[in-house]
Structure formats: C-alpha cells, structure tokens
Amino acid sequence: MKVTVVGTGYVGLVTGACLAEIGHHVICVDQDEMKIEKLKRGISPIYEAYLEDMIFRNIQEQRLSFSIDMEAAMPGSQVVFIAVGTPSLEDGDVDLSQVEKAAREIGKHLSAYTVIVSKSTVPVGSCRRIAQIIKKNLIKEVSFDVVSNPEFLREGTAIYDTFHGDRIVFGSRSKKAVDILTELYKPLHQKILVTDPESAELIKYASNAFLATKISFINEMANLCEKTGGDIQAVAEGMGMDQRIGNKFLQAGIGFGGACFPKDVSGLLKTGEKYGYDFKIIRQTLAVNSTQKQKPLEILEKIIEDWKDIKIGILGLAFKPGTDDVREAPALYIIKELYGRGVHVKAYDPVANDNMQSVLSFPVTYCNNPYDAVSDCDAVILVTEWQEFKELSLRKIRRLMKRKIFIDGRNVFASESMKKKGFDYYPIGICC
Numbered sequence: 001m002k003v004t005v006v007g008t009g010y011v012g013l014v015t016g017a018c019l020a021e022i023g024h025h026v027i028c029v030d031q032d033e034m035k036i037e038k039l040k041r042g043i044s045p046i047y048e049a050y051l052e053d054m055i056f057r058n059i060q061e062q063r064l065s066f067s068i069d070m071e072a073a074m075p076g077s078q079v080v081f082i083a084v085g086t087p088s089l090e091d092g093d094v095d096l097s098q099v100e101k102a103a104r105e106i107g108k109h110l111s112a113y114t115v116i117v118s119k120s121t122v123p124v125g126s127c128r129r130i131a132q133i134i135k136k137n138l139i140k141e142v143s144f145d146v147v148s149n150p151e152f153l154r155e156g157t158a159i160y161d162t163f164h165g166d167r168i169v170f171g172s173r174s175k176k177a178v179d180i181l182t183e184l185y186k187p188l189h190q191k192i193l194v195t196d197p198e199s200a201e202l203i204k205y206a207s208n209a210f211l212a213t214k215i216s217f218i219n220e221m222a223n224l225c226e227k228t229g230g231d232i233q234a235v236a237e238g239m240g241m242d243q244r245i246g247n248k249f250l251q252a253g254i255g256f257g258g259a260c261f262p263k264d265v266s267g268l269l270k271t272g273e274k275y276g277y278d279f280k281i282i283r284q285t286l287a288v289n290s291t292q293k294q295k296p297l298e299i300l301e302k303i304i305e306d307w308k309d310i311k312i313g314i315l316g317l318a319f320k321p322g323t324d325d326v327r328e329a330p331a332l333y334i335i336k337e338l339y340g341r342g343v344h345v346k347a348y349d350p351v352a353n354d355n356m357q358s359v360l361s362f363p364v365t366y367c368n369n370p371y372d373a374v375s376d377c378d379a380v381i382l383v384t385e386w387q388e389f390k391e392l393s394l395r396k397i398r399r400l401m402k403r404k405i406f407i408d409g410r411n412v413f414a415s416e417s418m419k420k421k422g423f424d425y426y427p428i429g430i431c432c
Ligand code: UGA
Pocket: 121, 151, 152, 153, 154, 155, 156, 208, 211, 215, 248, 249, 250, 251, 252, 253, 254, 255, 256, 257, 258, 259, 260, 261, 264, 319, 320
C-alpha cells in the first residue's frame, strides 16, 4: 500500500519506518526542511534503538522517502497518518494546533477516498474534529474516513514494541476503513480491537494514566516502607506475583517523566474538567509524582548543613534508559533545585548530555564518563538506571568521591552491599 505519514517526530518516524519495513511504500512529510534533508540521508533526529538502520535500509530499498511537500506526497496514498506533536499548554490542556493544521493540509490535497489515521495522542472527540476540518478544506468532493489508531510504543523500545505489541486499536464506524487498516497491519500478526473513535481515543489516555497511577501507587508504598521498616522491592515482588496485578510498572523510584505520562495524565484531567468531572485518582497521581521527584533533595537537606562549596554528581539525565529524551525528566527538576542551592553540579549520561545542555541555561559540568561525574563529589544521585551504571566499579566510585553519600533513585544496587562498601547509601523505599 502507499502510505503518507504527516510528522516525523518519534511516533511518525517509527510508524513510517516500520510500515516500510513490512513492505509498504511510505512517504514521511514534515515542514522542518533541515530534518527532512538529514532523513533523506538516513540520519535519524532521535536516538532510538534500530531506527536509524531501519530508515537507511528502507530508503535504499526504495520503500521509504521523505518530503516537505504534502501536495506531492499525498496522491495515490490509501492511508494518511497524522503523527504530529500534541504538546501540553500552560494549563495542562492539549495543544491541537499542529493536528488541526495537518487536517487542513490533508483536506486541501485529498483527491480520492483515503483513510485518515489519527495517530497522535489526542483528546476524546478529536477524530470528529479532524473530519470536520478536512471536510471544510476539501477542494473537490471526495469521501474519506478518519480512524483513531493510538500508539502504545515506549521510547527506547519503540521498534521492538511495534513488532511485539499487545494490541492494535482501531476506533472507527466505517467497515471500509477498518478493512483497509487491517490489511495494512496484517504482516504484524497482532490482536486487533475495533471500537468507536471516542473509546479508542480514551483507551490511549486511560492506558497511560493507569500505568502512571501504578507508578505513583508503588512510590507511595515505598514511602510507607521507609517509615515502617519494609522493603519496597519485596513488597512489589509479592504484589506482582498476583496475576491480576502483574509485575510490570511496580519499580519504585524518583518519579516518572517523559513526553507522555505527565502530558497525558494532565490531558485526561483536563478532559474530565471540560465535561464537569473531577478525576480524583489521576489528580493525586500527578501530585504524588511531583513530591517523589523531591526525594533526593529531602534526603540531602537532612544530611547537608551548609550548601556552600558542595559538589554533586548526577548519574543519568534521560527520563529513562534507552533514550536521549530529557523532557520532564526527574534530572531536570533535581539539577534546577541543586543549582538554586548554589551546588556545583556535575553530570553524565551515555546519550543525553547534549539534550540536557540545550535545555538548561545555567552552568553544569557535563562529563564524558561516570567516574569524572562523581570525582571529588560530596554526593551522587543516580537518576536513570542505565545498564552501564549497574556495571560500575563501586570501589573506584567510593575512592573518587569526597563524601560517600550515594542516593540511588532507581534502586539499582543492593543496600547491604553498598553499606559494606562504605557508602552512606540511600535507596528508595528500603528502610536503612
Ligand atoms: C509510555 C507508555 O509506556 C507507552 O505505552 C506509550 O505508548 C507512550 O508512553 C506514549 O504515550 O507515547 P514512555 O513514556 O516511552 O512510554 O516510557 P515508559 O517506559 O512507560 O516510562 C515512563 C516513565 O515511568 C519513565 O520516567 C520511567 O522511569 C517511569 N517508570 C516506569 C517508573 O518509575 N517505574 C516503573 O515501574 C516503570
């Protein structure tokens, strides 16, 4: 099939590359000329495992191309994906301006029946709105259907998730559109759930908000463990053995970040408000998450009497391992707070140093390896659980540090062993 994907962000690029990989002819369109020029040469603007290789291979095999020209891209496409950004507005609501712009452009260039797929995470009712905008902008009278087809990919494992997804959701009342999309996704051999568009749009928000709530729940349990003498890892293990609960997303830590959970939880809360409903649980999910990000600072406040001349090393800047994305990363918040206290911050991330440097306007010493980042530091905060941190020489770390305060924001190390090695060790949810 011929497919156009509008938007070459994380969702659009992964979708485009994977559809090309399973044999479709895909053209990805974006208004950012520089980005498109790089993509034409096979250079990915984001760090995502296997993505760049896949882009390069499919360009070579002439199944994947890139353009800034919607008019040239759209003719002959049976399916057009809208995969543009839907950032949060100041008040937590969703900014739909890019989606609306894409819909206007699609309307102008539609020349035969096409399935328009809403892939961006958009609030309930958006499919209806997209259809209205397209209709208003049609140059000639053609029929089309708009289908909600949310994505459930995780950054860092997006390619793997595409090929091993738990489900594909189509929200549509058109059998014709559902049949075309079923054919499009057939090579993936995955379970398909067909719903109405509103339910599909809600499934996406509900899934992210539920997972975020699971994290905030386990983080609250961790806080209780610290007070009562429990060990959150044992508690999570025991809970996770119950198949109704499941063992995923029960890793306590210093809060969730990223471009999705904070935005989508706020977005769902806002939807509730618009319809006169106060979604109390997810309001608390967000509140717990903001408190949880403060944990390393609370710990330090208790130990450090005078912040003058204090040096702190941050291990990990990305919001999670496997990505260079620092959006809403706990590290962002922690570094800002430390800087506000006059701390000299040193930091290391295997791939996210540059991204952090571009969003922080104040001086941080970015290091090329973890040992430099901890050297001469009073305290170290492990913020992102990269595999390479699990393999560090802890003896070397201890030797390089000035004071031996180690805050393990992701419970990477074993408490007893860290204490034996001479660290003043602070994990999350494990009573010391
Ligand atoms: C999330 C969802 O998992 C995807 O299904 C969804 O498609 C995606 O959002 C999206 O809407 O595009 P992602 O944000 O890439 O994916 O990352 P996750 O792996 O879900 O992690 C999110 C945050 O939760 C990270 O900061 C991570 O450190 C934190 N987390 C995760 C925990 O603190 N504990 C856990 O047990 C799991």
